[in-house]
Structures are given as C-alpha cells and as structure tokens.
Amino acid sequence: MFNYNPLDCLPSSVELPDSDDTPVDNELQILVPNLLLATLAFIWQNRDDWFFGINMGIYYTPSNPAIVPDGFLSLGVERFVGENGRSSYVLWEEDGIPPILALEVVSQTYNGEYEQKKIDYAKLGILYYVIYAPTRLRRKRQRLEVYRLIEGKYILQPGDKLWMSEIGLGIGIERGTYQGKTREWLYWYDENSSRYLTPEEQLQSILAKLQQQKIDLNAL
Numbered sequence: 001m002f003n004y005n006p007l008d009c010l011p012s013s014v015e016l017p018d019s020d021d022t023p024v025d026n027e028l029q030i031l032v033p034n035l036l037l038a039t040l041a042f043i044w045q046n047r048d049d050w051f052f053g054i055n056m057g058i059y060y061t062p063s064n065p066a067i068v069p070d071g072f073l074s075l076g077v078e079r080f081v082g083e084n085g086r087s088s089y090v091l092w093e094e095d096g097i098p099p100i101l102a103l104e105v106v107s108q109t110y111n112g113e114y115e116q117k118k119i120d121y122a123k124l125g126i127l128y129y130v131i132y133a134p135t136r137l138r139r140k141r142q143r144l145e146v147y148r149l150i151e152g153k154y155i156l157q158p159g160d161k162l163w164m165s166e167i168g169l170g171i172g173i174e175r176g177t178y179q180g181k182t183r184e185w186l187y188w189y190d191e192n193s194s195r196y197l198t199p200e201e202q203l204q205s206i207l208a209k210l211q212q213q214k215i216d217l218n219a220l
Contacts, residue, residue: 028134029105033071035178039198048079057088071103102126106133118154144173
C-alpha cells in the first residue's frame with residue numbers, strides 16, 4: 001500500500017531563500033543578537049536541544065515569504081543540523097516547533113516592530129517578543145519592551161529585567177563592554193536577576209585568577 005506523506009511535497013530549507021536580503025541599518029542589529037548567542041552557547045554548552053538564529057528566515061507555510069527577526073530562540077529542536085547548519089528555519093522540518101522568543105533591534109529606520117511584527121509573531125505562536133531600541137527611545141516607548149503571548153495577544157511585561165520561566169532564563173539591559181565597546185547591552189540573567197557573564201568576561205575572570213595565583217606563588 002502506498003503511504004502518502006504531504007510533507008514530502010513541501011520545499012526544503014535548501015530550496016528556500018535564507019533571508020530577505022534587507023541590509024541592517026547599523027552594527028548593533030548584528031552585535032546585540034550575537035552577544036546573546038555567544039553567551040547562550042557558553043551557558044548551555046552541554047545542551048543540544050536549542051537553536052538561536054540571527055537574521056534568518058522563518059518559514060511557516062510554503063506559500064508565504066519568510067519572517068526574518070533580528071534574532072530568535074527555539075527549544076526542543078536540534079542545535080546543529082548537518083555540517084553546514086540551517087540555511088533557514090522551516091517549521092515543517094522542525095516538527096512544527098515555532099521559536100519561543102523573537103527579538104527585534106529597532107534601528108534608525110522604523111520597520112513596524114511595534115505593530116505588524118507583533119501581529120506576525122503572535123500568529124506564529126511565539127511566546128515572547130522582545131523589542132530593544134538601543135539608539136533612541138520612541139515617544140511613550142520603553143527602551144526594552146518584552147511581551148508575553150496571552151490568549152493570542154501580546155501583553156507588555158513590567159520591568160527592565162524579566163524572568164522567563166518557560167525558557168529558564170531572564171533577559172534585561174545593563175551597561176557593559178562587548179568587543180571593546182562600552183555601552184548598554186541586552187543580556188541573559190538567572191532566576192536571581194544575576195547577569196550571566198559573556199565569554200569575554202569569563203576569559204578575563206580566568207586570566208585574573210591565574211595572575212593572582214602567580215602573584216601568590218611569587219610571594220612565597
């Protein structure tokens with residue numbers, strides 16, 4: 001008996017465009033999600049059930065163009081797919097698992113982050129939608145806004161740090177240094193609102209401890 005699988009007729013990720021080819025307005029749109037990814041790779045280095053995409057297309061139906069957040073996090077999926085990794089995030093190849101978090105970094109060119117993208121991400125069922133405006137503050141808008149999907153609508157959550165129990169991480173803003181640039185950044189936090197160190201900070205901490213041990217040995 002012939003078994004028909006409709007998924008076999010859908011295009012694969014290698015057959016679909018991997019982004020919308022829209023250039024970013026400033027380097028913060030790249031640096032902010034890259035900092036989150038680098039830190040997450042350190043925090044969850046022993047886990048392989050997550051994926052963090054940066055400026056990557058999310059396909060939810062083959063007949064619609066991809067939605068391309070500045071960053072997104074999915075849980076319960078393979079972290080690494082093949083030697084070359086994912087070219088795009090295709091829901092019918094990910095067992096229908098949508099991202100649990102989407103991130104938009106607001107640039108100088110306003111792009112519907114507070115309106116249309118909220119509608120798009122809600123339709124996808126993305127639980128948390130994070131909007132970060134690192135260079136300017138729109139009227140009546142907070143610099144960081146984190147929304148939680150409740151009964152199909154995004155509800156703004158209070159505070160500049162938010163614990164997301166479904167993810168097991170908090171997210172918030174704080175002044176720090178990344179790649180030699182000191183400014184406010186978006187960071188991951190633990191349940192006690194303590195910020196996770198970045199890989200650079202971890203290295204600096206290790207080097208400082210080694211230097212102190214060297215001083216202590218020389219003093220003997």
